[in-house]
Amino acid sequence: MDLNFLHFDLDAFFASCEILDNPKLKHVPMVVGGRSQRGIITTANYEARKYGLHSAMPIFQAKKIVPNLVIVAPDFEKYRRNSEKVFKVLSSFSNKIQKMSIDEGCMDISHIKMDRLELANLIQENVRIKTGLSISIGISYNISLAKLASDWNKPHGIKIITQDDIPDILLDLKVGKIQGIGRKSEEKLNKIGIKKVSDLYDLSRNNLRELFGKFGEVIYDRIRGIDERQLDLSRIRKSIGVEYTFERDLKNYNELLKKASEFSEELSDDLHKKNIKAKTIRIKIKLNDFSVITKSMTLEEYISDSSDIFRIVKYLVVNTKIEKSVRLFGITAANLSDTTFEQLKFL
Numbered sequence: 001m002d003l004n005f006l007h008f009d010l011d012a013f014f015a016s017c018e019i020l021d022n023p024k025l026k027h028v029p030m031v032v033g034g035r036s037q038r039g040i041i042t043t044a045n046y047e048a049r050k051y052g053l054h055s056a057m058p059i060f061q062a063k064k065i066v067p068n069l070v071i072v073a074p075d076f077e078k079y080r081r082n083s084e085k086v087f088k089v090l091s092s093f094s095n096k097i098q099k100m101s102i103d104e105g106c107m108d109i110s111h112i113k114m115d116r117l118e119l120a121n122l123i124q125e126n127v128r129i130k131t132g133l134s135i136s137i138g139i140s141y142n143i144s145l146a147k148l149a150s151d152w153n154k155p156h157g158i159k160i161i162t163q164d165d166i167p168d169i170l171l172d173l174k175v176g177k178i179q180g181i182g183r184k185s186e187e188k189l190n191k192i193g194i195k196k197v198s199d200l201y202d203l204s205r206n207n208l209r210e211l212f213g214k215f216g217e218v219i220y221d222r223i224r225g226i227d228e229r230q231l232d233l234s235r236i237r238k239s240i241g242v243e244y245t246f247e248r249d250l251k252n253y254n255e256l257l258k259k260a261s262e263f264s265e266e267l268s269d270d271l272h273k274k275n276i277k278a279k280t281i282r283i284k285i286k287l288n289d290f291s292v293i294t295k296s297m298t299l300e301e302y303i304s305d306s307s308d309i310f311r312i313v314k315y316l317v318v319n320t321k322i323e324k325s326v327r328l329f330g331i332t333a334a335n336l337s338d339t340t341f342e343q344l345k346f347l
Contacts, residue, residue: 001141001163004110005231006094006120010086011134011155013103014300015045017082018072020132030070033059040315042074043300046155055301056308076298079103085131093123098231101279101335103300106143108231120158142227144179166225171198178222182277183305185212197223215275239282240274242267243330249288250326253318256285260313263331268306271333277302278333281312285320286328295320302337309333 010016014032019025029048033041039059048069053062063069083102090097096108112119120137127135138149140161152159161169170178175197176186189211194200200208200223208216221227242263250256260283271277281303282296295316303309313331 002110003116003139003141003160003162004108005106005140005143005146006109006123007106007138007143007146007150008090008104008123009136009138009150009154010083010103011136012043012045012049012300013083013133014043014074014079015048015072016133017075017079019045020082021078025070025072028070029053029066029068030072031059031062032072032074034315034319035059035071035073036319038315038318039071040297040312042298055299056303056311058311074298082131082133086127086133086135089126089130090123092126093119096231096233098233100337102298106146106231109139116160117158120160124156124158142225143229143231144222144227145225147179148177161225163225167197167201167223170223170225171196171201173197175200178219181219238336239332239334240267240270240276240278240336241282241330241332242270243284243328243332245286245328246326250329253322256317256322256326256329257314259329260317260331261310263329264310264313265306267331267333268304268309271304277304277337278335279303280333280335281309281316282332282334283313283316283320284328284330284332285317285322285326287322287324288327289324290327291324293320293322296334298335 015030018032027047029051031041031044031048031053033039041053041055041057041059041062043055044053048066051066053065059071079102090107094107094109097105099105109119116139120139123137124135127133134156136150136154136157138146138152138159140146140149141163145161149159149161173196175181175189175194176183178197205217205220208220212219279302280296280298282294285293297312297316
């Protein structure tokens with residue numbers, strides 16, 4: 001099959017943007033996030049990742065692991081500008097690009113008659129020269145394998161997966177590496193002895209349907225390198241939210257945080273039902289004088305678990321000055337994953 005899909009993913013994008021402005025940050029453990037003890041990591045550079053630091057981790061926890069951690073406040077306008085520069089470079093190679101987030105996307109390269117490794121190297125070099133940023137690239141004959149390949153050799157990696165590589169290249173992977181099996185599903189599969197793709201490969205289509213419901217058939221195809229999807233160039237990003245007007249105004253932070261915890265659970269359930277994740281969490285607070293406060297946080301990694309959502313919501317709420325009682329509260333997940341198979345619920 002023709003290698004017509006190229007998935008690209010900027011490496012530690014937010015952190016890399018900060019390193020452009022201050023190159024000294026490259027070789028020290030550094031995270032982008034809130035500087036207070038109640039802050040949250042939005043992304044970590046590769047030095048920090050060596051210590052296990054990651055998106056959505058509380059700052060206080062990270063500083064216990066790395067006391068000399070450098071914390072940089074996020075500058076989303078800077079990240080937006082840099083993202084536009086990168087996509088401008090990429091659009092010079094193909095006008096068929098599905099943008100999946102500020103730092104990730106997939107492009108149709110079927111019209112480019114060039115050796116695929118040479119093409120990937122050329123794109124990497126163009127992005128580096130014109131933006132100063134590092135990008136990892138995966139190329140394959142379908143969308144899901146191209147995405148998998150882009151994460152194979154990070155950072156600044158290139159991986160090409162051909163039909164001849166399937167299924168052998170997948171069999172030794174942990175099941176969580178397969179697009180469609182999230183963290184919770186992986187944990188439950190591990191408990192019943194299914195840890196690698198080879199364990200899944202031995203199961204029939206009916207077995208997988210029993211485990212995953214109707215998405216079991218999708219998993220059956222994915223681990224065999226089958227994905228018939230095409231790029232959706234007309235996709236409009238949407239959001240999913242939970243919002244309520246209370247019968248009785250909430251008077252204090254404790255009451256609001258209790259509702260925030262409940263809403264986080266509900267929003268997480270909705271995300272799981274729709275099999276998607278989000279990079280941005282937004283809160284909306286309407287006070288009893290009908291004034292409205294909105295705040296948001298964007299991570300570099302997708303999330304859908306209620307604990308991750310609530311950690312961000314709690315941070316946003318606690319760091320919001322609320323001087324009147326609360327009439328309405330809402331949580332919205334935005335910057336959604338473009339694939340409906342990003343996170344499948346384990347049934």
